[in-house]
Amino acid sequence: MKKTILIVDDHTLFALSLQGLVNSFQEYEVIKVLKNGQELVDYFNANHKRPDILLLDIRMPVMDGMATMSWLKEHFPEQKTLALTMEHDEEIIIKMIRMGCRGYLLKDIEPEEFLYALESVATSGFYFSEEIVEVMDHSSSKNYGDLSNREMEFLNHACSEKTYKEVAEEMNLSPKTIDGYRESLFSKLQVKSRVGMVLFAVKNEIVKI
Known part of the structure; x- marks a missing residue:
């Protein structure tokens, strides 16, 4: 049985092109294309078939991706998006x-x-860009014991909405020291960006959010 995809994007041409691409994959099919988050809310509330994976645009009129994700977290937290x-x-x-x-x-x-x-989300539950794919292949056997208490504290702050400057103030450290923690974690976790670090931490349950 094919895995189902639902697309929410207000750019019609892009959404239809994406639908065509998904349908060209042997194991996937698009069951619906919607224009904004409100249409998704209406669709789910009408008890229509929920997709295996939801592809959600961030910038949309009426109800954007942020508001939609907040609604999903409250009502359908298990939805893979x-x-x-x-x-x-x-x-x-x-x-x-x-x-x-x-x-x-x-x-x-x-x-x-x-x-x-799509395959990553369907199987492991998360998608990581190529920058951290390699390390994810053996992440289950990775030992996180080499992270110091301060590095773990920094990692928790980094997974919040705080800027690095605000993290420095929270930890009573200089921005230069915070830069050092960031570079150390990038190296230890083998990632290249804050987003990669957050995804890695969440996926491996190093940080609970």
């Missing part, structure tokens, strides 16, 4: 992850990577 975005907005993506989003897709993603994203 991938965010769609035109740009890598770190702050927004981290907020989406905190509300239960399983990863994000840039709209210029290559078809092969897009298929990998």
Whole structure:
């Protein structure tokens, strides 16, 4: 049986193109294309078939991706959702992850990577970009004991909405010291961005959010 996909995106041409791409994959099919979060709320409340994976645009009129993700967290927290975005907005993506989003897709993603994203969410529950795919292959056996207490404290703060400057103030440390913690964690967790660090921490239950 094919895995089902529901697309929520107000750009009709992009959404239809995405639908065609999904339907070209042997194991996936799009069951519905909606224009905004309110249409999704109406769809779910009407008890229509819920998808295996929801592809959710972030910037939409009427009800955007942030508001939709908040609604999903309250009513359908088990729904696997991938965010769609035109740009890598770190702050927004981290907020989406905190509300239960399983990863994000840039709209210029290559078809092969897009298929990998669907398969990752379907199997492991999360999608990680190529920058941290390699380390995820053996993450289950990774020992996190080499993270110091202060590094763990920093990681918890990094998985919040605080800026690095606010984290420095919270921990009573200089911005330079915070930069050192960040670079140390990037190296130890083998990630290249704050979003990658947050996704990794959430996926491996290092940090509860």
